[in-house]
Amino acid sequence: MAAESGTRARTRRAIVDAAVALLAGDPTASLGDVATAAGVGRTTVHRYFPERSDLLAAISADVLDKVEAATERARLDDGPAAKALERLCQEYFELGDGLTLMFDTPQLADWSDWDEETPADLHFLRTVRRGHAEGSIDPELHEEWVRNLVWALLYTAWEHTRTTGTPKHSALTLCLHTLRKAIAP
Amino acid sequence: MAAESGTRARTRRAIVDAAVALLAGDPTASLGDVATAAGVGRTTVHRYFPERSDLLAAISADVLDKVEAATERARLDDGPAAKALERLCQEYFELGDGLTLMFDTPQLADWSDWDEETPADLHFLRTVRRGHAEGSIDPELHEEWVRNLVWALLYTAWEHTRTTGTPKHSALTLCLHTLRKAIAP
DNA sequence: GCCGAGTGGAACATCGATGTTCCATAACGG
DNA sequence: CCGTTATGGAACATCGATGTTCCACTCGGC
Numbered sequence: 001m002a003a004e005s006g007t008r009a010r011t012r013r014a015i016v017d018a019a020v021a022l023l024a025g026d027p028t029a030s031l032g033d034v035a036t037a038a039g040v041g042r043t044t045v046h047r048y049f050p051e052r053s054d055l056l057a058a059i060s061a062d063v064l065d066k067v068e069a070a071t072e073r074a075r076l077d078d079g080p081a082a083k084a085l086e087r088l089c090q091e092y093f094e095l096g097d098g099l100t101l102m103f104d105t106p107q108l109a110d111w112s113d114w115d116e117e118t119p120a121d122l123h124f125l126r127t128v129r130r131g132h133a134e135g136s137i138d139p140e141l142h143e144e145w146v147r148n149l150v151w152a153l154l155y156t157a158w159e160h161t162r163t164t165g166t167p168k169h170s171a172l173t174l175c176l177h178t179l180r181k182a183i184a185p
Numbered sequence: 186m187a188a189e190s191g192t193r194a195r196t197r198r199a200i201v202d203a204a205v206a207l208l209a210g211d212p213t214a215s216l217g218d219v220a221t222a223a224g225v226g227r228t229t230v231h232r233y234f235p236e237r238s239d240l241l242a243a244i245s246a247d248v249l250d251k252v253e254a255a256t257e258r259a260r261l262d263d264g265p266a267a268k269a270l271e272r273l274c275q276e277y278f279e280l281g282d283g284l285t286l287m288f289d290t291p292q293l294a295d296w297s298d299w300d301e302e303t304p305a306d307l308h309f310l311r312t313v314r315r316g317h318a319e320g321s322i323d324p325e326l327h328e329e330w331v332r333n334l335v336w337a338l339l340y341t342a343w344e345h346t347r348t349t350g351t352p353k354h355s356a357l358t359l360c361l362h363t364l365r366k367a368i369a370p
Numbered sequence: 371g372c373c374g375a376g377t378g379g380a381a382c383a384t385c386g387a388t389g390t391t392c393c394a395t396a397a398c399g400g
Numbered sequence: 401c402c403g404t405t406a407t408g409g410a411a412c413a414t415c416g417a418t419g420t421t422c423c424a425c426t427c428g429g430c
Contacts, residue, residue: 007376007428028213030417041378046419104289138366144349145341145359152337156330164329174330181323182367192398192406215387226408231389377426388415396407 012048014038016062019055024097027105031055063098064118070095071120081131082183085150086176088124092154093172103155121147131183138185146183153179197233199223201247204240209282212290216240248283249303255280256305266316267368270335271361273309277339278357288340306332316368323370331368338364 018038022029031052035042049055070091076084092099128146131137137146157175161168203223207214216237220227234240255276261269277284313331316322322331342360346353 005375005428011376031419032417042418043379043420044377047377050419052418140362141359142349145345145363148341148345148348149338149363152341153334156333156337160330160333163333164327166327174326177325178330178334178367181369182363184366190398190405196406216389217387227388228390228409229407232407235389237388372430373428375426375428378424380423381421383418383420385418386416388413390413391411393410394408396405398403398405400402400404 008048011040011044012058015040015045015048015055016058019059020063020101021097023059023105024100059101063095063102066095066098067092067102068118068120071123076123076127080136081127081134082136082180084127085131085137085146085183086179088127089150089154089176089179090172092150093157093168093175096158099151099154100158103151124150135185137183141183149182150179193233196225196229197243200225200230200233200240201243204244205248205286206282208244208290209285212286244286248280248287251280251283252277252287253303253305256308261308261312265321266312266319267321267365269312270316270322270331270368271364273312274335274339274361274364275357277335278342278353278360281343284336284339285343288336309335320370322368326368334367335364 015034015038019034022034022037031045032042034055035045038045045055049058071088074084074088074091076088078084124147125143128137128141128143132139141149153175157171160166160174161171166174200219200223204219207219207222216230217227219240220230223230230240234243256273259269259273259276261273263269309332310328313322313326313328317324326334338360342356345351345359346356351359
């Protein structure tokens with residue numbers, strides 16, 4: 001990775017961030033829309049990402065990075081597994097639009113990197129198994145189910161804030177409350 | 186509504202059904218794809234639905250009907266509210282692709298009819314309140330949260346069968362098991 | 371302040387999806 | 401069995417998104 005000039009790096013970020021925010025709301029948004037949202041010209045978008053797929057790949061990588069970072073912050077190996085998942089939930093919640101994008105737009109990018117293979121995902125599944133073993137997580141709930149459940153709850157929490165205007169922290173509280181009860185043995 | 190000839194009614198159904206199945210997997214599928222999936226010519230699709238939006242409206246109405254029917258079958262007013270929601274969950278689960286379509290493709294149709302206004306939705310929310318009153322549903326969980334939760338669990342259950350190959354009945358069991366624990370007071 | 375990196379916009383070519391028209395043919399039903 | 405009804409497919413026009421090129425402009429950093 002050659003170091004990019006500060007200006008280029010900043011423009012690049014603006015485009016990716018705008019694209020995430022926009023595509024989360026409408027996965028079919030055009031590159032022109034992305035350019036406008038990012039406050040740059042359509043030409044500039046093409047300069048950084050020659051094809052649409054290039055932009056999607058960049059988004060994919062970006063979100064992936066953030067997920068990994070959030071996973072590390074959650075310190076999954078500390079304390080009871082059930083508590084660890086709650087911490088993870090809080091971290092993931094902060095991902096906001098990136099979360100929505102990943103959840104309901106698998107057809108966007110190929111996500112070939114991720115999906116079952118990513119370190120964060122493996123760590124997650126391992127933690128659920130630990131919870132099964134130590135008795136802090138309902139053994140009836142298979143690892144993959146718990147993972148899908150967490151994502152679904154997070155998505156629901158965001159959707160809940162959007163449609164009912166509930167403040168974010170309340171939505172997160174509901175989300176965690178529900179998760180805690182759902183995975184308790 | 187003038188009665189349609191048997192042939193027309195059947196063709197119409199074939200198109201709508203195919204469209205639901207196809208769009209659930211890829212909301213950007215073209216009308217040509219829909220025609221192929223339905224086993225009819227593209228021209229015929231246009232004969233029944235002059236514009237894409239007409240097809241989407243028909244899908245919307247169709248799914249709406251099925252949701253209403255499923256809601257009635259669940260007999261929400263019988264027995265404890267928590268049990269009623271479980272029955273509803275089972276009924277909704279049978280909606281299959283229609284479910285997926287509604288859940289993650291609000292941008293498809295306008296869904297203007299539906300969304301907060303539909304009788305089924307109102308009946309659902311009323312049932313949750315009944316559960317709060319009679320003590321069979323966790324009072325911490327607001328009605329809208331419970332509704333969103335149910336949809337999310339159903340979506341998750343379907344997703345779980347698709348990605349892990351889990352048989353449908355197992356996924357439904359997990360779904361109900363999780364719902365029961367989540368809404369218990 | 372200057373120079374080059376970075377940008378914006380116009381103009382153009384292309385492509386796939388959409389929508390329309392027309393006609394030959396298939397099938398449905400009395 | 402025959403005529404109405406419904407269908408399939410080809411050909412065509414249109415439109416928006418995409419991608420490309422070029423040139424003038426501007427802004428940042430030395």
